[in-house]
Amino acid sequence: MRKLVALVTAIVVIPASVATAADLDELLERSHEASYSAEQIISCNTPDGLRDAVVRLAQDGVDIWIGSTASGDVEVAAGSGGWTLLRGGDTVSSASVGTGERADDPLYSVEDEAAFLFLGRSATTYNLVRDGVLRAKLAFDQETGAMVNVTTFLEDGTAYCQRRFISFDSAAPDLASVTPIEGETLRQLEGVPTTLPEAIAGFDRLDLYLDDDGSTFAYYSDGFFSFAVFETPTTVSLPDGIAVQVGESVYERSFTAGQATYVWETRVGGMALVGDLPPDLHESVLAALPESEAPGLLRRLWRSLFG
């Protein structure tokens, strides 16, 4: 009898065994195609201080609408390779990419599955581990597959960002009135020489795009976190950016709730990095990119006179 009790206890307490990377794909794919309405609080403990936000979300399949709870005039419509930012109903900026590659071999394993209640609904949590380091805890709503709670971590185990639903409605929203994606589709470049590496610190360069203004950008992903690196003919302004030294170079940096942005100058133009990767990975990623370097006097003179 005691053996039977011990066996039952073990079945109940011991979490599920390590899953494969394919499981992560399935979980993310299901979440990517979920439908619901929710309010989400985002809170990030960045090296430059706390950044937080509360947003309203509505997802219907691959289309997402994002609005502010504080200001009703800012909203985003995104999905299927498009992104439009509106203010007061007018488009502020938009972009569209036609296709994109997927990370072939995500570096993550999914561990320690456990069931619990979240906002009164059945949910399942998973630990996302990369190279033996816990990088994220993900909670999915069992009925819809929506990702209802995400906590990401630094390498030392410190929590970096939490994105948590504070209200949830599993009914499919009506996104028919959402402004369609505007803007020209960026061209994907293949086989074009670039100074941007094929892989950086475990992040693979999945694709490379060219914009009409002559700038290019590459998209990197490790299967969960991702970032884009931009090369522009001129510099990039970063409002509220602060000068920081990372490794051997100086950059302008800005954090928002969930996103880090670095901009810097090179001898031939400007560069920027935008992404959600945790700060402890920033130095190794930036070190692999063309270094920050002030252009010469003649170059600056030329830019001032002729752009």
Place this chain on the structure above:
Amino acid sequence: MTHPSEQISAYLDGELHGKELNGLLEHLSGCGRCSAEMEEIQNVRAAVRSLPVLELPDGVVPDADAAVLPMRRNRGLWVGAAAAMVALVIAVAAIVTPPPTAVSVDDLSSRFGARVSLDPAFSPAKVVVPELNVVSE
């Protein structure tokens, strides 16, 4: 018959000599029109010379000669200095003035967002809208 009006003026200015002078005097002796013209010019010149000379009060054109003459003498130097000054202003402006900006962070975020929306991980885990953020103090 041609009437040498220019030679009359030159004669009155004392610039006519030799054959030209003799030729003019011979012409004037036989041409009443040219004689009358010369007399008229002489009268105008006499009237101008009879006008009183006015002295400008001190300070109306202060040190005009002192300022103008050295500039004329050092014209090349001043032109060189002005060119150097213009070059210096351009160089300083080039250093101090930030280069023109072609791309805004909003545009970069939109491009990143567009690409991320194709990613399987795109979900509430990836949603970032900088303008919606409330930065804690």
